[in-house]
Amino acid sequence: MRAIVYRGVNDLCLETVPVPEIGDGELLVKVAVCGVCPTDIKKIHYGLLPPPRIYGHETAGTIVKIGGKRSTLTVRSPSAPKFVVKVGDRVALHHHVPCMVCHFCRHRAFAQCPTNKRTGVTAGFEPAGGGFAEYVRVMPFVLPGVVKIPPRNTFEEAAMFEPLNTVLKAVNRLNVLPGDRVLVAGQGPIGLMFTKLLKLRGAHVLATDLLESRLKLARRFGAKWAVNANAQDSALAIPEDFFPKQTRGSAASVNRMAPFDAAVIAVPSDAAVRQAVQMVRGAGQIMLFAHTKRAGTGTPSADGHAASGLYPLDLASICVDEKDLMGSYAADFTIQKEVGRLIFSREFDMRKLITHRFPLEKAAEAVELAAHPTEDSLKVVVSVNN
Numbered sequence: 500m501r502a503i504v505y506r507g508v509n510d511l512c513l514e515t516v517p518v519p520e521i522g523d524g525e526l527l528v529k530v531a532v533c534g535v536c537p538t539d540i541k542k543i544h545y546g547l548l549p550p551p552r553i554y555g556h557e558t559a560g561t562i563v564k565i566g567g568k569r570s571t572l573t574v575r576s577p578s579a580p581k582f583v584v585k586v587g588d589r590v591a592l593h594h595h596v597p598c599m600v601c602h603f604c605r606h607r608a609f610a611q612c613p614t615n616k617r618t619g620v621t622a623g624f625e626p627a628g629g630g631f632a633e634y635v636r637v638m639p640f641v642l643p644g645v646v647k648i649p650p651r652n653t654f655e656e657a658a659m660f661e662p663l664n665t666v667l668k669a670v671n672r673l674n675v676l677p678g679d680r681v682l683v684a685g686q687g688p689i690g691l692m693f694t695k696l697l698k699l700r701g702a703h704v705l706a707t708d709l710l711e712s713r714l715k716l717a718r719r720f721g722a723k724w725a726v727n728a729n730a731q732d733s734a735l736a737i738p739e740d741f742f743p744k745q746t747r748g749s750a751a752s753v754n755r756m757a758p759f760d761a762a763v764i765a766v767p768s769d770a771a772v773r774q775a776v777q778m779v780r781g782a783g784q785i786m787l788f789a790h791t792k793r794a795g796t797g798t799p800s801a802d803g804h805a806a807s808g809l810y811p812l813d814l815a816s817i818c819v820d821e822k823d824l825m826g827s828y829a830a831d832f833t834i835q836k837e838v839g840r841l842i843f844s845r846e847f848d849m850r851k852l853i854t855h856r857f858p859l860e861k862a863a864e865a866v867e868l869a870a871h872p873t874e875d876s877l878k879v880v881v882s883v884n885n
């Protein structure tokens with residue numbers, strides 16, 4: 500079969516590799532669509548993990564074989580009702596599933612669970628998702644994450660399952676109440692998902708980005724205000740109608756210097772974090788979502804947004820002002836049902852996010868575009884067997 504093999508920093512090669520062999524209780528899935536995810540891009544650009552690997556983990560496709568000469572398989576997990584999959588089912592895959600019983604899982608810190616750190620979907624070599632290949636093997640421990648796609652929904656919509664899950668997980672960690680004012684910095688595909696989900700929760704979102712086209716989109720995704728965050732300019736130009744009228748009650752207490760109840764940083768910019776810590780009110784929350792590159796790993800990107808991981812923070816803003824600086828990473832397996840409801844009902848229509856499709860042999864171009872978005876690009880996907 501054809502696959503895009505990561506051979507070293509920025510080196511993605513179209514190669515012929517064996518179709519993965521599957522064992523008893525495993526699935527062979529013919530890949531239809533795989534989304535290009537920023538975390539894979541970082542691994543490819545900075546060489547964070549040793550080659551060779553086949554990346555791609557936002558995968559949807561069709562079950563073509565079940566190990567052990569079976570045509571159906573019953574999937575059981577401690578956290579979800581059992582279900583049956585069969586050959587021919589259209590499915591979205593989930594490459595990380597936690598054990599649900601370890602110390603981390605008992606604290607609902609699923610991304611830290613050792614089982615969750617294992618990758619259970621592979622097209623060969625060290626398992627790395629494998630979605631940039633024609634077929635993937637799905638191992639038993641990630642089967643509880645398999646989601647069947649309703650007939651009316653597309654593979655592309657299903658491929659957005661994992662990214663939307665990660666965003667919903669982060670939104671769930673915020674104490675956002677209806678009517679709260681939330682800053683969402685960065686309106687790429689992930690930032691737009693935050694804007695939309697927060698809007699669905701009744702929050703008033705002020706979205707920022709450097710691209711005018713994305714600010715326009717942010718409004719369409721539910722942002723009440725959309726402001727260009729000029730990188731050179733430290734002060735955010737907040738529109739006057741953002742501030743509630745200073746009459747009586749809670750409105751009178753809005754601090755114009757720190758008017759946000761929460762902030763989401765969906766762009767790997769340290770300056771955006773510093774600004775958000777200042778502009779969130781006391782006891783507000785600052786959610787880091789894009790700072791996925793550790794300090795000292797690889798060279799900084801040329802766009803000036805490379806996160807150093809090191810910058811001075813007035814710790815009194817955490818202690819005295821009780822601001823929560825928090826992060827969220829990866830998906831929460833236990834909210835799959837809610838993710839499915841949002842996507843498959845089209846309450847959140849994922850089709851609006853996907854702007855570019857590349858065939859498998861051009862996956863390297865897909866990664867380049869996703870890494871260097873243009874005015875008209877949002878979510879980029881690789882169409883494999885279409």
Ligand SMILES: [Zn+2]
Pocket residue numbers: 536537538556557661662
């Ligand atoms: Zn992803």
Ligand SMILES: [Zn+2]
Pocket residue numbers: 597598599600601602603604612613614615
């Ligand atoms: Zn666990």
